[in-house]
Amino acid sequence: MSRKIVATLFIVGFAAVPVIAKLLGQPYYLTLFGRILIYCISALSVNLLLGFVGLVSFGHAMFLGIGAYAVGICAYYGIESGFVQWPLGIAAAALAGLIVGAISVRLTGLYFIMITLAFGQLFYFVASGLTLYGGDDGMTIDARSGFGGYVNLGNQTTLYYLILAIMLLFLVLLHRLSRSRLGMVIAGIRANESRMQALGFPTYRYKLIGFVISATMCSVSGLLLANLTDFVTAQYMTWQRSGEILVMALVGGMSSLFGPVIGATALLLFEEVFSAYTDHWAVILGPILVLIVLYMPHGLWGLLPDSKKASS
Amino acid sequence: MKLLVARGLTKRFGGIVANRSIDFDVESGEIHAVIGPNGAGKSTFMAQLSGEHLPDEGSIVFDGHDITRLPIHRRAQLGLGRCFQVSRVFLEHSAIENIAVGVLARQGGHLRAWRDARNDAALLDPARRILADVGLAGREHVLASALSHGERRQLELAMALATEPSLLLLDEPMAGMGASESRVVVDLIAKLAATIAVILIEHDMEAVMALAKRISVLVNGQVVATGTPSAVIADPAVQEAYLATDHARRDHA
Amino acid sequence: MTQFATQLLNGLQLGVALFLMSAGLTLVLGIMNFVNLAHGSFFMIAAYVAATTYKYTQSFVVSGLAAVASAFAVGVAVDIICVRKLYDRDHLAHVLATFGLTLFFNEAVRIIWGPAGIFAAVPPFLAGQVEIAPGLIYPVYRLVVLGVGVVTGLGLYGVIVKTRAGMIVRAGGSDRMMAAAMGVNIRTLSAAVFGAGAALAGLAGFMAAPMVAVQSGMGDPILILTLVVIVIGGIGSVRGAVLASLVVGVVDTLGRVYIPMAIGSTLPRAVADALSPALTSMLIYLIMTAILVFKPRGLLPASTG
Numbered sequence: 001m002s003r004k005i006v007a008t009l010f011i012v013g014f015a016a017v018p019v020i021a022k023l024l025g026q027p028y029y030l031t032l033f034g035r036i037l038i039y040c041i042s043a044l045s046v047n048l049l050l051g052f053v054g055l056v057s058f059g060h061a062m063f064l065g066i067g068a069y070a071v072g073i074c075a076y077y078g079i080e081s082g083f084v085q086w087p088l089g090i091a092a093a094a095l096a097g098l099i100v101g102a103i104s105v106r107l108t109g110l111y112f113i114m115i116t117l118a119f120g121q122l123f124y125f126v127a128s129g130l131t132l133y134g135g136d137d138g139m140t141i142d143a144r145s146g147f148g149g150y151v152n153l154g155n156q157t158t159l160y161y162l163i164l165a166i167m168l169l170f171l172v173l174l175h176r177l178s179r180s181r182l183g184m185v186i187a188g189i190r191a192n193e194s195r196m197q198a199l200g201f202p203t204y205r206y207k208l209i210g211f212v213i214s215a216t217m218c219s220v221s222g223l224l225l226a227n228l229t230d231f232v233t234a235q236y237m238t239w240q241r242s243g244e245i246l247v248m249a250l251v252g253g254m255s256s257l258f259g260p261v262i263g264a265t266a267l268l269l270f271e272e273v274f275s276a277y278t279d280h281w282a283v284i285l286g287p288i289l290v291l292i293v294l295y296m297p298h299g300l301w302g303l304l305p306d307s308k309k310a311s312s
Numbered sequence: 313m314k315l316l317v318a319r320g321l322t323k324r325f326g327g328i329v330a331n332r333s334i335d336f337d338v339e340s341g342e343i344h345a346v347i348g349p350n351g352a353g354k355s356t357f358m359a360q361l362s363g364e365h366l367p368d369e370g371s372i373v374f375d376g377h378d379i380t381r382l383p384i385h386r387r388a389q390l391g392l393g394r395c396f397q398v399s400r401v402f403l404e405h406s407a408i409e410n411i412a413v414g415v416l417a418r419q420g421g422h423l424r425a426w427r428d429a430r431n432d433a434a435l436l437d438p439a440r441r442i443l444a445d446v447g448l449a450g451r452e453h454v455l456a457s458a459l460s461h462g463e464r465r466q467l468e469l470a471m472a473l474a475t476e477p478s479l480l481l482l483d484e485p486m487a488g489m490g491a492s493e494s495r496v497v498v499d500l501i502a503k504l505a506a507t508i509a510v511i512l513i514e515h516d517m518e519a520v521m522a523l524a525k526r527i528s529v530l531v532n533g534q535v536v537a538t539g540t541p542s543a544v545i546a547d548p549a550v551q552e553a554y555l556a557t558d559h560a561r562r563d564h565a
Numbered sequence: 566m567t568q569f570a571t572q573l574l575n576g577l578q579l580g581v582a583l584f585l586m587s588a589g590l591t592l593v594l595g596i597m598n599f600v601n602l603a604h605g606s607f608f609m610i611a612a613y614v615a616a617t618t619y620k621y622t623q624s625f626v627v628s629g630l631a632a633v634a635s636a637f638a639v640g641v642a643v644d645i646i647c648v649r650k651l652y653d654r655d656h657l658a659h660v661l662a663t664f665g666l667t668l669f670f671n672e673a674v675r676i677i678w679g680p681a682g683i684f685a686a687v688p689p690f691l692a693g694q695v696e697i698a699p700g701l702i703y704p705v706y707r708l709v710v711l712g713v714g715v716v717t718g719l720g721l722y723g724v725i726v727k728t729r730a731g732m733i734v735r736a737g738g739s740d741r742m743m744a745a746a747m748g749v750n751i752r753t754l755s756a757a758v759f760g761a762g763a764a765l766a767g768l769a770g771f772m773a774a775p776m777v778a779v780q781s782g783m784g785d786p787i788l789i790l791t792l793v794v795i796v797i798g799g800i801g802s803v804r805g806a807v808l809a810s811l812v813v814g815v816v817d818t819l820g821r822v823y824i825p826m827a828i829g830s831t832l833p834r835a836v837a838d839a840l841s842p843a844l845t846s847m848l849i850y851l852i853m854t855a856i857l858v859f860k861p862r863g864l865l866p867a868s869t870g
Binding site: 050056103106107109110111113114115117118119121122125126128129131239240243246247250251254279280281282283285286287288289290292293294297 | 594600647650651654656657658660661662664665666667668669670671672673675676680785789792793796800838840841842843846847850851853854857858861
């Protein structure tokens with residue numbers, strides 16, 4: 001089973017969900033798979049930083065939170081237009097990414113993990129303290145982002161297809177990025193930063209660019225999550241959430257484009273399926289993660305043969 | 313025309329003075345070799361020129377620019393190329409992809425995020441030419457990890473050349489190479505010197521004598537002699553310094 | 566003044582708990598270069614075992630021994646079963662694997678003890694308060710915790726600096742290959758260090774049990790604080806862990822008391838209410854960020870090569 005076939009099957013499967021949901025009379029599937037797709041986006045954004053730039057961010061949930069709160073806070077003040085909320089959320093995340101990245105990207109390894117964790121906590125505590133907007137208990141969002149009649153996100157199926165479309169769009173953008181000039185530079189920095197500097201590349205600048213792109217992508221998943229769940233809470237930004245997104249990218253396989261999609265889907269489906277049988281599904285998932293680390297260093301995606309040459 | 317002039321370069325690490333007041337210069341089209349016993353401070357000197365260490369005292373002027381405190385990438389952009397003692401090539405990429413990165417460094421357009429660069433003739437054609445220049449024609453699509461030690465040195469050289477430097481810092485390019493491999497690299501460096509200035513750190517005295525127009529001898533962090541190869545070899549101070557360190561090593565052994 | 570002294574003591578006591586947690590973690594990180602996110606689980610397991618053992622034996626000492634022993638046993642088991650296979654892998658693999666272990670342990674305690682937390686009692690002979698200085702009344706139990714922490718710290722110092730075992734541990738840190746070449750059994754060393762770290766965490770958990778809620782996930786916030794302490798102190802440095810634990814413990818405790826007071830008196834009520842929990846929680850992260858920017862190797866970096 002080659003990777004291309006499996007990837008195609010996944011996408012076809014996702015596209016078929018609303019149809020199957022309707023046939024089986026299970027609208028819940030739309031919410032479940034919508035959530036899975038949203039976390040695919042988050043995992044893709046973390047993987048941009050991880051597999052591509054080579055940095056492990058333990059605070060990415062903060063950007064998801066910024067996107068979600070952009071929708072929530074605007075709605076709180078009666079601003080329900082997506083044309084205002086979404087650009088605002090994305091711009092805010094880009095700015096936050098610029099500030100956080102400018103400080104963090106100077107560090108490497110464990111120190112980078114810790115400082116992104118610290119910033120993530122910072123944002124979490126601020127959000128948690130904003131009891132006006134719900135804090136940890138959260139805030140219901142009365143209406144979904146309005147797009148002036150062009151797209152009605154109130155329709156669950158429409159929202160689902162929008163999420164799928166955005167995820168596919170990001171896959172395409174990431175694919176183009178990896179093969180572009182900018183992509184070559186970033187990959188080179190990950191492979192050997194000192195070599196790149198000796199060739200004349202200002203590596204700090206490119207790592208920062210990668211960080212900001214990653215942050216912005218993650219905020220989009222937040223915009224979508226707020227719409228899907230009609231809810232926003234500081235709990236979206238905990239370090240455990242950041243850890244889960246990281247785990248999704250790792251389980252799927254960080255050195256590939258499609259890996260995070262596999263990882264996010266596998267993890268969330270596992271949780272969903274097993275929680276139907278037992279409350280204690282985590283006691284099975286934990287050891288499975290350990291086994292994956294021990295015996296599948298390239299994640300689940302790494303189990304499938306890669307028809308392309310390793311270097312292309 | 314003096315391309316690079318270093319004056320009074322001094323670097324201390326804790327209580328140790330690794331480089332003491334070094335004066336050094338190199339002209340365009342010249343190969344100026346630096347030799348000396350182990351621990352003389354050659355690597356530290358190289359690091360100060362490339363930008364890995366900032367000098368405690370002294371100055372470096374390169375092509376009219378004061379680069380004393382410039383970061384590594386700025387020096388590279390001004391035309392200062394570098395080859396590392398342990399080859400730093402991108403192991404998971406093919407030979408031509410490696411060189412293409414160097415070509416990209418020179419060409420710019422780094423922020424283009426959409427167009428396919430992997431099949432871009434603007435990058436691959438110059439890369440292919442450089443590949444042939446260093447003698448790796450036909451090894452285009454071989455992964456760097458699969459190249460022999462000597463071939464990897466050639467690749468390292470090719471990457472540095474792709475940025476079209478005016479001065480090349482070569483850190484022990486012959487290290488770990490057999491006789492025939494060394495000859496290939498020596499010929500390559502000799503060919504380069506027509507257009508590029510080279511600062512060469514080497515232990516292989518045969519290569520140094522064949523290539524260098526001038527030699528500086530570094531002992532205990534200081535330059536004890538500078539001159540043409542024959543003059544330096546005959547210099548009693550140099551002989552004493554080498555012998556003295558030789559004796560010291562033997563006494564402590 | 567007495568309030569300040571009381572809070573200072575509370576801060577030192579938090580510092581002691583953090584020291585017990587961070588000493589083990591920094592050693593494992595510095596010596597084995599292993600990032601152990603499951604360290605909080607040892608803390609949690611010990612707290613549960615302590616509470617349950619006390620319920621059945623009514624003996625403080627026995628429950629303490631059981632708690633530390635169980636943490637040690639779990640630590641060694643974890644090392645043998647999976648951690649030692651990961652020493653040669655990168656930090657990412659460590660993060661993922663230990664994340665999985667944390668999930669497992671958090672759920673396992675729920676299965677064994679139920680989803681609600683359990684109650685750990687302060688033993689009667691340690692209950693009550695004592696007047697340690699004129700006007701300064703302080704709970705006996707907390708003083709005992711302080712004492713245990715100081716004694717343990719001194720003991721640890723003695724072992725690492727003055728004994729052959731400690732020398733081996735330090736050698737293992739600077740160069741595992743050399744240590745192995747000199748005949749040190751690296752496997753035994755790693756199990757011992759990992760187990761000892763877990764035991765220290767277990768001691769912290771045992772002492773903390775009567776003071777905090779013993780429930781699933783209780784180790785997670787402690788783990789984060791511990792990581793912060795280690796970064797501030799310097800990875801691999803036990804002296805750094807001592808200093809940083811005390812700094813973090815005191816600053817965090819005093820901050821939670823005095824920052825709301827300071828903000829409440831200068832800013833309008835609504836703003837103060839929103840800002841102060843965020844600021845107090847953020848304080849130590851701000852300190853850590855400052856350290857990472859200005860002294861990235863920590864306050865007292867380990868001197869190993």
